[in-house]
Amino acid sequence: MAEKTSLHPAQLDYEKQKRKEEMKQQVITFALMIIFTIIAFSMVIAELNKLFVIPVIFVLAAVQVGFQLYYFMHMSHKGHEMPAFMLYGGVFAAFLTILALAALVWW
Amino acid sequence: MSTMVANNKRSFGSTLWDYLTTVDHKKIAILYLVAGGFFFIIGGLEALAIRWQLVKPMNDFVSAGLYNELITMHGTTMIFLAAMPLIFAFMNAVVPLQIGARDVAFPFLNSLGFWLFLFGGIMLNVGWITGGAADAGWTAYAPLSTTSPGEGVDYYVLGLQISGAGTLIGGINFLVTIVNMRAPGMTYMRMPLFTWTAFVASALILFAFPALTVGLFLMMFDRLFGSGFFDPNMGGNSVIWQHLFWIFGHPEVYILALPAFGIFSEIISTFSRKRLFGYSAMVFATVLIGFLGFMVWAHHMFTVGMGPAANSIFAVATMAIAIPTGIKIFNWLFTLWGGNIQINTPMLWSLGFIPTFTLGGMTGVMVAAASADYQFHDSYFVVAHFHYVIVGGVVFALFAATHYWWPKMFGKILNDTLGKVTFWLFFIGFHLTFFIQHFLGLMGMPRRYWVFLEDQGLDLGNAISTTGAFLMGLGTIVLLYNIVVTSVKGEKVGSDPWDARTLEWAIPSPPPFYNFKQLPLVRGLDPLWIEKTEGRKGMTPAEPISDIHMPNNSFLPFVMSLGFFIAGFGFIYQKYDLVWLSLVFIGMGIALGAMLMRSVKDDLGYHIHKEDLVKEAKE
Amino acid sequence: MSEHDVLNPKQMPLNPEKATLEGKNKFIGFWFFLGGETVLFASLFGTYLALNGSTNGGSSSQELFGLELVFIMTMLLLTSSLTSVYAMYHMKNNEFKKMQIWLGITVALGIGFLCFEIYEFYHYIHHYEFTMRSSAFGSAFYTLVGFHGGHVVFGLSWIIALMIRNAKRGLNLYNAPKFYIASLYWHFIDVVWVFIFTVVYLMGVL
Numbered sequence: 001m002a003e004k005t006s007l008h009p010a011q012l013d014y015e016k017q018k019r020k021e022e023m024k025q026q027v028i029t030f031a032l033m034i035i036f037t038i039i040a041f042s043m044v045i046a047e048l049n050k051l052f053v054i055p056v057i058f059v060l061a062a063v064q065v066g067f068q069l070y071y072f073m074h075m076s077h078k079g080h081e082m083p084a085f086m087l088y089g090g091v092f093a094a095f096l097t098i099l100a101l102a103a104l105v106w107w
Numbered sequence: 108m109s110t111m112v113a114n115n116k117r118s119f120g121s122t123l124w125d126y127l128t129t130v131d132h133k134k135i136a137i138l139y140l141v142a143g144g145f146f147f148i149i150g151g152l153e154a155l156a157i158r159w160q161l162v163k164p165m166n167d168f169v170s171a172g173l174y175n176e177l178i179t180m181h182g183t184t185m186i187f188l189a190a191m192p193l194i195f196a197f198m199n200a201v202v203p204l205q206i207g208a209r210d211v212a213f214p215f216l217n218s219l220g221f222w223l224f225l226f227g228g229i230m231l232n233v234g235w236i237t238g239g240a241a242d243a244g245w246t247a248y249a250p251l252s253t254t255s256p257g258e259g260v261d262y263y264v265l266g267l268q269i270s271g272a273g274t275l276i277g278g279i280n281f282l283v284t285i286v287n288m289r290a291p292g293m294t295y296m297r298m299p300l301f302t303w304t305a306f307v308a309s310a311l312i313l314f315a316f317p318a319l320t321v322g323l324f325l326m327m328f329d330r331l332f333g334s335g336f337f338d339p340n341m342g343g344n345s346v347i348w349q350h351l352f353w354i355f356g357h358p359e360v361y362i363l364a365l366p367a368f369g370i371f372s373e374i375i376s377t378f379s380r381k382r383l384f385g386y387s388a389m390v391f392a393t394v395l396i397g398f399l400g401f402m403v404w405a406h407h408m409f410t411v412g413m414g415p416a417a418n419s420i421f422a423v424a425t426m427a428i429a430i431p432t433g434i435k436i437f438n439w440l441f442t443l444w445g446g447n448i449q450i451n452t453p454m455l456w457s458l459g460f461i462p463t464f465t466l467g468g469m470t471g472v473m474v475a476a477a478s479a480d481y482q483f484h485d486s487y488f489v490v491a492h493f494h495y496v497i498v499g500g501v502v503f504a505l506f507a508a509t510h511y512w513w514p515k516m517f518g519k520i521l522n523d524t525l526g527k528v529t530f531w532l533f534f535i536g537f538h539l540t541f542f543i544q545h546f547l548g549l550m551g552m553p554r555r556y557w558v559f560l561e562d563q564g565l566d567l568g569n570a571i572s573t574t575g576a577f578l579m580g581l582g583t584i585v586l587l588y589n590i591v592v593t594s595v596k597g598e599k600v601g602s603d604p605w606d607a608r609t610l611e612w613a614i615p616s617p618p619p620f621y622n623f624k625q626l627p628l629v630r631g632l633d634p635l636w637i638e639k640t641e642g643r644k645g646m647t648p649a650e651p652i653s654d655i656h657m658p659n660n661s662f663l664p665f666v667m668s669l670g671f672f673i674a675g676f677g678f679i680y681q682k683y684d685l686v687w688l689s690l691v692f693i694g695m696g697i698a699l700g701a702m703l704m705r706s707v708k709d710d711l712g713y714h715i716h717k718e719d720l721v722k723e724a725k726e
Numbered sequence: 727m728s729e730h731d732v733l734n735p736k737q738m739p740l741n742p743e744k745a746t747l748e749g750k751n752k753f754i755g756f757w758f759f760l761g762g763e764t765v766l767f768a769s770l771f772g773t774y775l776a777l778n779g780s781t782n783g784g785s786s787s788q789e790l791f792g793l794e795l796v797f798i799m800t801m802l803l804l805t806s807s808l809t810s811v812y813a814m815y816h817m818k819n820n821e822f823k824k825m826q827i828w829l830g831i832t833v834a835l836g837i838g839f840l841c842f843e844i845y846e847f848y849h850y851i852h853h854y855e856f857t858m859r860s861s862a863f864g865s866a867f868y869t870l871v872g873f874h875g876g877h878v879v880f881g882l883s884w885i886i887a888l889m890i891r892n893a894k895r896g897l898n899l900y901n902a903p904k905f906y907i908a909s910l911y912w913h914f915i916d917v918v919w920v921f922i923f924t925v926v927y928l929m930g931v932l
Contacts (some may be wrong), residue, residue, distance in 0.1 A: 015740055016819060023815050030808040037804065037923075041797055044928045054929060061924040065917050072811050073913045079744070082286050083757030086313070090761035093314040093401055094768030097354055100405070101772025105346050107414045212751040275762060283755040287747070313758055317766035325773065325869070334858045334865035335782070336773065342780025343862035347773055354769070706884075707891045709900065711729045 029071045036060045128660040130214035131620055135221050136200035136516065142225050143192035149232070150184035151583060153177050158540070158576040161569050164561040174557035175242035176259065180232070182245030183263065186359070187270060188228040190501050194366045195224075195277055197508045198305045200516050202281060204611035205299045207290025207629060209622045212283035214658040215705070220277035222668035227270025230675050234262040244555065246352055249337035249345035253329045258679050261330060265675040268323045269668070271316055278312030281305055290610070291649040292629035296390070299609045299633075300383060303390050304369030307397040308362045314401065315358035322351030331682050346411060353404035361400040363497065365393060367504030368435055371457045374511050375439050377607045378454040379446025382633055385438040392431035392438075399428050409480045418477040425475035432468055436461060452526030456507035459534050460499060467495030470545065485555070488548025494541045506533070506586070514604045518616045519597035525589040529582045536578025543568045543575075602645075608633035613646045621655045624720055655715040663701045670698030732899045738820040743906035745899050756907040760914050767918050770873055771925060774866040778930070782861030785854045787930030796927045799842045800919065806835035807916040810909045817905055822896040825905070829889055832912065836882045843875050867926065874922055877915050884908050 040057045070076040075084055117125075126134060157177050160168045169177065203211055211217050234240035234257075241263035243252035252260045285298070285306045298306075326348065328334040335341025337348050376383040383389060405413060405421040413421075439461060448454070470492040474483050483489055506529070514520045547568045552559060559565045603612040613635045614623060625648035631637050638646055674694025680687035732746060739745040744753055778787060813828035847868070850856040858868045885908050892901050 019815060019818060023812070026808070026811050026815075030804070030811075033804055034801070037797075037800055040924065040928060041793060044932060045793060050932050053932060057924050057928050061920050064920050068807065068913055068917050068920070072807055072916075073910055080757075082754055083760075086282070086310070086758045086761040087764065089310060089314055090764030093318075093354075093765045096401060097318060097350075097765065097768045098772040098775065100350050100354070101347060101769075102775040104405070104413050104417055105344050105350065105776040107412065107417070212755060279755050279758050279762070282758050283751050286754055287751050313762045314765050317762050318769045321766055321769035321773070325865075328858070328865065328869065332858065334869070335862045336777065336865050336869075338862070340782075341860075341862045341865070342777065342782040343865070344776060344780070347776055351769055351773075703887060706887055706904075709733075711732060711900065714728070 026071055029067045033064050033067055036064050125660075127665055128218075128662045130218045130658050130660055132199045132203050132211045132214065132217060133516070133618060133620070135217055136196045136198075138221050138225075139192045139196035139199060140516075142221075142228070143189050143196055146184050146188035146228055147193065148583070150181050150189050151580060153181040153184065155576055155580055157181060158573040160557060161559070162573040163570065164566055165558050169557070171557045172239070172242065175244075175555075176234075176240045178555055179241045179244050179247075179259075179263070180235075183231060183241065183267070184228075185497075186245065186363070187267060188224075188231065190363050190497070190505070191274060192221075192224055192228075193505045194308075194363060194501070195220075195274075197301075197370065197505075197512060198281060198366065201512060201611055202302050202305050203284060203288070204515075204614065204618065204622060205302045205609050206285060206288060206293050207610050207623060207627045208284060208288035209626075209655060210288075210658065211280055212287055213280045215661055215664065215710075216276050217280050218661065219664035219667060220273040220280065222664045223273030223276065223671065224270045226668040226672040227266045227268070227273060229266075230269060230672060231262055231266030233266075234259045237262075246356070247326065247348075248352075249326070249329070249348045252326065252348075253337050253345075261327075261679040261682075264323050264327045264330065265678060268320065268327070269671050269675060271319055271323070272671075273668075274312055275316045275320075278309040278316070281309040282313065285309075290623075290626045290629055293634075294629075296387065297629055297632050297634070299369075300372035300386070300389055300393070301366065301369035304365040304367075304372075304393055307393050308365045311358045311362045311365075311397055311400060315355045315362065318351050319355035322348055322355065325351070327678070331678060346408075349408055349411060350404070353407045354401075357404040357407065358397075358400045360496070361396055363501045365396065367501045368393070370504040370508045370511070371439065371460055372442075373609065374453045374457045374507055375442050376633075377511075377605055378449045378451065378457075379443050380449075380606075381442055381446040382608075382636075383438070384441035384444075385434070386632060388434055389438050392434040395431040396428060399424060399431070403428065406475055406477075406480075409477045410484045415477075422475055422477040426472055429468060429472055436465060436468075451510075451523050452521070452530060453507045453511040455527060455530045455534075456503050456510070459530065460503045460507070463495060463499030463503065463534075463537070467492060467499050470495065483548065485553055486548035487544040487552045487554055490554050491541045491544035491548060494537075494544075498537055498541070506530070509586070511605070512611075513593075514600045515611055515616050515618070517594070518599050519593050520600055520604055521593050522589050522597070525585055525592070529585045529589065531582075532585060533579050533582030536575045536580075536582060539575025539578060540572050541575070543571050547572070603635070606639075608636035610634055610646070613638075621657060621715060624655075624724070625650050625652055652717055652720055654717050655720070656712055657715060658712045659710055661705075661710070663705050667698045667701040670694045670696070670701060673697065733895075735899050738897065738902075739899075741818065742820070742897065742899055742902035743817075744903070746903075749899065749903035749906075752903045752907055756910055760910065763914060767870075767873070767921075770866075770870045771921065774870045774926065777862040777866040778926075780862035780866075782863070784860045784864065785850075785856045786863070787867075787926075790850055790854060790856060791927050791930045793927065793931060795842060795846055796923055799839050799846075800923050802835045802839045802842070803916050803919050806832045806839070807913055809835065810912045814906060814909050817897060817902060820897060825897070826889055826893070829885055829905075833882055833885055833889075836878060836885075836912075840875065840878055840882070843871070843878075871922060871926065874915070874918050877911075877918070881908070881912050881915055884911065 040060045043053050043056065069087070074080065126138060129135060156169060157174070160166050160174055199211075199217070203209075232240065237258060239257045239259045241247070241259040243255050243260055247260060247263060285302060289298070325334070325336040329336050329338065335343040337343050337345040339345070372383055372389060403421055403425040405417060406425045409418050409421075470488070474480050474489060474492055510521050510526050547565055550564055552565050559569065600616060602615050604616070605612070610627060610629070613627060627634065627646035628649035634646065671694060674691045677687050677690030677692075677694055681691065744750050809828050809832045813825045813832060816824040816828060856864055858865050888901070888904055888908055
């Protein structure tokens with residue numbers, strides 16, 4: 001609740017500046033995400049070896065999602081410990097679910 | 108404000124309206140208690156019908172088809188409509204008080220969660236009057252469920268979907284409440300164990316229920332819209348349902364059992380007059396059980412044919428859960444050891460729980476051994492095992508909690524003598540019913556059969572089992588009688604009738620609607636006990652008396668739930684005639700319209716003014 | 727904090743979405759909900775992975791999927807994710823008009839995505855007679871992608887409702903958390919899509 005108290009104009013300017021720079025980083029993140037997407041699509045279109053392509057596009061997707069979570073959704077900011085904890089809890093359950101359904105069902 | 112409410116006879120209509128629109132967690136707790144209690148009785152009657160059918164060989168009390176409906180609805184009702192909401196009743200009644208909060212994080216969603224559960228529960232039971240309830244077992248395995256004729260299983264699917272959404276909402280609400288709303292000084296490692304278990308159980312709800320949601324959607328699409336997820340003729344695979352169901356279903360066991368452990372931890376510590384032994388180990392064990400609980404679901408599927416590697420992994424993971432559970436059992440025993448033990452009804456249930464649940468845990472390790480499980484699977488041994496765990500663990504806890512927190516919820520102590528009668532009838536009845544079933548199972552009696560043959564050594568055991576079931580029914584009747592007698596004659600008690608340790612006992616019984624006039628300053632584990640040992644009567648306030656912000660009541664949760672309820676019928680009956688789709692549009696229109704209204708209409712709540720609080724204190 | 731201060735704050739704090747207790751609760755609660763959504767989509771992905779070869783003699787993913795459309799859809803959704811970051815950037819700077827503009831662009835891109843998706847489904851149904859009832863693969867495909875599409879529809883309606891409701895009164899501490907969590911939802915939709923284009927479409931044509 002400390003944020004309720006009025007801010008000093010200089011601090012406000014500082015924060016604004018900081019945000020502006022962060023916004024620039026967001027655009028760079030976005031550019032990287034686009035590049036990753038293009039790489040993934042072109043690898044598939046180029047019909048490279050399946051065993052090579054599948055792991056790589058998965059890594060690209062995972063990194064892209066990391067960007068999305070940590071930068072676009074601000075999970076890198078402080079105050080996101082609980083959100084991160086619960087999200088990773090979900091990822092853990094998600095991992096087990098996918099593993100079981102993909103690997104065990106047709107055994 | 109509150110002075111008007113206190114001791115003022117109100118008309119039935121206004122009381123009803125108050126409960127239909129309430130967002131007060133204490134009233135929602137009472138709603139959960141009443142609704143859960145009602146479904147507990149329905150499920151209990153179904154159980155008695157099952158046992159009566161099995162009282163003698165080749166009995167014809169019910170037909171085979173009705174028997175299938177009875178076992179399906181007994182299991183489904185007891186797990187989803189009795190045990191879960193009753194756990195939620197005590198979580199609602201106690202958790203905000205234990206952490207020193209004035210309310211839950213999302214009072215509106217709390218109410219929505221209840222009404223979704225209630226309408227879902229009603230939907231599940233509608234099948235009884237429209238030509239047959241669900242009959243594919245509470246696990247609803249495909250293809251039994253996808254090919255079951257009539258609408259019984261459709262009601263199961265839609266009913267569970269609606270009530271499951273309510274549970275998920277409730278789970279998120281408790282998580283946020285515990286994370287954000289703790290009183291000053293209430294660190295995580297000072298939270299009472301019931302709050303801790305509620306926290307971990309809510310996290311399990313958050314991660315387990317979505318799997319059920321998806322499973323139910325797939326089942327709904329298969330049954331009502333012609334998809335082929337579980338239909339081998341279309342390339343589908345029925346094992347997918349089993350995985351999704353148990354990915355939800357096993358954590359569900361811990362969703363029920365962990366809060367039960369929390370309840371016993373509170374009671375044992377209170378009536379041993381000792382701080383809980385090994386508090387941090389208890390917290391650690393709770394979290395570990397929650398974590399491991401996600402990695403063991405396939406032990407319900409050992410005989411599906413997952414291969415020896417998968418079976419071994421799941422067997423070992425399952426046995427590992429015995430370790431944190433063992434930690435808990437020993438910690439309860441050590442809490443008792445050297446304590447100034449007072450034996451009353453809540454304590455009797457707790458003492459009865461320890462050996463009973465340990466037996467359930469023992470047989471749990473037995474059925475966890477994959478190779479041996481081929482012998483136990485689908486026999487009465489498994490029936491005995493999970494009733495020892497769920498009844499011996501969860502239902503005992505619910506009885507204990509009813510007696511323990513009744514004074515806090517209603518301001519009167521339940522009669523202790525009648526409470527003890529309930530305990531002994533139920534406890535003896537329970538062991539009569541289920542202990543013998545271990546042996547019936549080992550002798551080869553399969554589960555879910557509506558008759559058994561004469562002279563196969565099963566006659567006497569089944570007769571004993573039925574006798575026990577009726578003793579449990581008798582025990583429950585005594586409890587109901589006790590509730591009536593106490594409500595009529597019982598004397599009012601003060602804020603702390605048990606000389607207890609945690610924050611809920613620091614405020615009046617029943618608590619005022621704003622709970623804490625001033626938020627308490629928490630100085631350690633068992634905060635009230637700390638203050639009492641230092642000679643103070645109550646908690647030291649952490650703030651001066653000031654305006655209290657309260658949420659507004661709302662009728663929208665009821666309307667939304669009603670909308671989904673109506674839409675459910677549309678989804679089911681459109682399989683006969685597409686005209687019924689109009690019900691889907693009407694129902695969804697009502698529900699989404701109510702959501703939109705909630706979204707666009709500002710609801711900022713109101714304030715109780717400082718002056719009123721001061722004035723009230725003087726009166 | 728009184729009602730008046732919430733609706734008409736004298737000065738917007740640095741993080742208006744977390745300035746009130748209600749805002750903090752919404753913020754945390756919504757993140758938790760997204761944790762649950764992760765499992766929901768994982769169950770759908772798992773089902774899809776189990777059934778993506780079960781074509782029952784009908785159309786397979788190699789026959790059906792083309793990458794051009796999916797690439798355009800991906801670009802639309804990725805860009806809409808960036809525009810909603812811009813919207814939140816302006817929200818934190820208390821520039822309501824700019825936030826509305828960026829949200830408007832986000833919605834437009836989202837609608838574009840949705841139109842392509844509807845066209846795609848229409849195309850499969852009419853040219854390949856590939857429906858939910860064709861095969862287990864069909865059921866799994868339409869359910870997974872349809873669930874995502876349903877999220878897009880809900881997210882769009884949500885953002886539009888917020889934009890219209892608050893068009894005249896601007897930002898305050900009551901609606902800032904609502905805008906913030908709606909944008910979180912929108913990002914999450916994009917997260918899911920990243921896996922959908924990887925698992926369903928890219929792996930599908932391989």
